[in-house]
Every structure is written in structure tokens, then in C-alpha cells.
Amino acid sequence: MSSFLQFTRTGAPLEVLELCQRELPPLQHREVHVAMRYAPINPADLNFIEGNYGRPSNPPAIPGHEGSGEVIEVGPGVESLAKGDFVLPLVGGGCWVEHLTAPEHHFAKLPAGIDMVQASMLRINPITAWCLIHEFVDLEKGDWIVQNASNSGVGRALIQIAKRLGYRTLNFVRRPELIDELKALGADEVVMDTDEGLARAHEITKGQAPKIAANAVGGDSAIRLMEVLAPSGTLVTYGAMSRRSVKVPNRFSIFKDLSLRGFWVTKWIEKASHAELHDVMRPLAEMMRTGNLTIAVDEVVPLKDFKNAIARAQTDGRTGKIVLDLTAV
Numbered sequence: 001m002s003s004f005l006q007f008t009r010t011g012a013p014l015e016v017l018e019l020c021q022r023e024l025p026p027l028q029h030r031e032v033h034v035a036m037r038y039a040p041i042n043p044a045d046l047n048f049i050e051g052n053y054g055r056p057s058n059p060p061a062i063p064g065h066e067g068s069g070e071v072i073e074v075g076p077g078v079e080s081l082a083k084g085d086f087v088l089p090l091v092g093g094g095c096w097v098e099h100l101t102a103p104e105h106h107f108a109k110l111p112a113g114i115d116m117v118q119a120s121m122l123r124i125n126p127i128t129a130w131c132l133i134h135e136f137v138d139l140e141k142g143d144w145i146v147q148n149a150s151n152s153g154v155g156r157a158l159i160q161i162a163k164r165l166g167y168r169t170l171n172f173v174r175r176p177e178l179i180d181e182l183k184a185l186g187a188d189e190v191v192m193d194t195d196e197g198l199a200r201a202h203e204i205t206k207g208q209a210p211k212i213a214a215n216a217v218g219g220d221s222a223i224r225l226m227e228v229l230a231p232s233g234t235l236v237t238y239g240a241m242s243r244r245s246v247k248v249p250n251r252f253s254i255f256k257d258l259s260l261r262g263f264w265v266t267k268w269i270e271k272a273s274h275a276e277l278h279d280v281m282r283p284l285a286e287m288m289r290t291g292n293l294t295i296a297v298d299e300v301v302p303l304k305d306f307k308n309a310i311a312r313a314q315t316d317g318r319t320g321k322i323v324l325d326l327t328a329v
Contacts, residue, residue, distance in 0.1 A: 004020055004062055032071050038120035041324065086112070086114065097326065129157035133162060149172075212236065234258070309324055
């Protein structure tokens with residue numbers, strides 16, 4: 001038997017999630033059985049359970065947008081994977097399980113020696129950060145990238161990836177104690193997400209205004225990013241932490257000719273070819289394997305204690321992600 005988390009109706013995760021069991025199905029042509037190891041609890045996972053995500057939940061459903069695991073059995077015709085390979089599921093959900101069965105092309109092989117807790121968090125935040133850097137504007141070495149929510153999972157990944165690639169980051173934060181922490185991670189400049197911080201940002205980027213801004217907050221914070229952007233710059237919104245809309249003052253449209261774009265990593269992965277996914281995930285996995293890309297972890301919690309994990313994930317003051325240990329059932 002294999003354990004998994006499921007909800008049969010949308011609602012508060014602590015109220016609707018249940019730990020269930022099922023038998024592993026027999027393998028079909030080109031399918032593999034994967035013993036899942038770890039899976040983080042992301043805000044998108046909680047929104048999915050609540051019924052507030054960008055795609056419908058359609059219960060009964062198994063949550064979990066990302067994770068890591070090990071191939072334990074391969075079916076007939078499998079060519080790209082072998083027993084013992086570490087893998088990353090590319091499926092759009094269903095990762096909060098002890099075992100996952102799917103066609104081989106639904107998994108990406110991970111390099112040997114990678115930390116499996118870290119690997120479980122590769123699919124969403126690092127890929128989002130990578131695409132924010134590469135998909136919207138052409139950057140040159142030394143260019144500035146400005147962002148808010150810089151202490152978020154995406155924000156921290158963007159800092160590390162940009163540093164590795166030779167770009168500079170200007171980071172807005174809401175808490176002063178994050179300034180030294182993010183600089184230690186590789187941030188070039190960190191300022192408060194206030195009018196005073198905006199004035200400092202203008203001083204820092206004078207004559208070298210950023211071409212791109214990554215917005216995960218909205219509201220006044222997004223306006224500050226637009227203030228910093230160069231003429232004809234691009235604001236990319238990938239989150240809405242403040243739950244306030246992005247409102248564009250006319251002067252930014254008329255006099256700065258700013259472009260507004262959106263990014264949703266789930267849709268990007270669905271549209272990407274296998275080659276495109278490989279080209280993005282290979283350098284990120286290697287950075288993670290060598291320790292040049294790390295995602296902060298607050299606590300690793302056994303699957304059987306999922307209610308404690310969910311409660312912790314919904315609290316403020318965490319030092320990183322809550323990760324489910326899917327082997328501890």
C-alpha cells in the first residue's frame with residue numbers, strides 16, 4: 001500500500017486534507033514507479049486546496065506542485081530512466097504522495113550527488129527566477145534587475161542566479177533585518193520598500209536604470225518598481241502578495257512607455273518543449289548540486305504529521321520552506 005494526501009472538497013487545508021492509502025497500479029508501457037522523497041508546501045499548493053488557484057482543483061484531488069524522488073521500477077519500453085535514478089516530476093500536481101506512477105517523459109533526471117530536499121524545490125521558484133531573467137528582455141553583463149518580495153523563494157533564487165550569470169540585483173524588502181541576510185546571499189543592493197528606499201534606489205541606478213522589474217506584490221510596491229525602471233522597461237508580475245492590483249499611473253505609459261507582462265510558471269512548463277525544459281533545468285540543477293543555488297528550509301516534517309506541517313507553513317516568521325518528508329508515513 002502507498003500513502004497519499006487528498007482532499008474531496010475545497011476549503012481550509014487543515015480541514016479538508018486527509019491521509020489515504022492505495023495500491024500501486026501495475027506498470028504500463030513506458031511508465032515508471034517513483035518513490036517520492038520530499039515535497040515543499042508552497043502558497044500555490046494551499047491556494048489549490050482552497051480552490052483559489054489559477055486552475056480548478058476538481059476534487060477529489062492530490063495536491064503538491066513539485067517534489068523529488070527515486071525510480072524504483074521501470075515498465076516495458078522505458079529508455080530514458082533506470083532504477084535508482086533521482087528524478088524531478090514535471091506533472092502539474094499530485095506530488096504529495098509516497099509513490100508516483102507516470103510515463104517516463106513526465107520526469108526529469110537529476111544529477112547524481114544533488115541534495116534531494118533542495119531538488120524537491122527546483123521546479124517552481126528557480127525556474128520562475130530563470131525565466132524572469134531570460135524570457136522578457138535582453139540583458140548584458142552588469143545590468144541591473146530590480147525586484148520586490150526579494151526574500152521570497154523566487155526572490156532569493158533570482159539573487160543567486162543573477163549573481164552567477166553576471167547581472168546585478170536591486171532588491172526591495174519590507175524588514176530591515178533582511179538587508180544583511182540578502183547581501184550575504186549575493187544581493188548587490190537591498191533597500192526598504194518605502195519612499196525612502198525608492199530615493200536610495202534612484203541613487204544606486206542613476207545612469208544605469210534597470211530594463212526589467214520582477215513584481216510579486218502589486219499595489220504601491222509595484223509603482224515603486226515602475227519608478228525605478230528605465231524608459232521602455234518591462235514590469236513582469238508573477239505574484240500578488242499584497243492582493244492589490246497593479247495600477248499604472250498615466251505618466252508611466254505616456255512618458256516612460258513601460259511594458260507590463262505576466263508570468264505563470266505552470267503555464268510556461270505546460271507549453272515548453274522537452275528540449276526547452278532540459279535547457280533550463282540542467283544549469284539550475286548543476287547550480288544546486290554545487291551549492292551555488294540554495295533554497296532556505298525552515299523544517300522538514302514527516303508526511304504522517306502533515307497537519308503540523310500545514311499549520312507551520314501558514315504562519316509568519318518562518319526561516320524558509322516547510323518540506324514534507326514523503327518517506328516518513
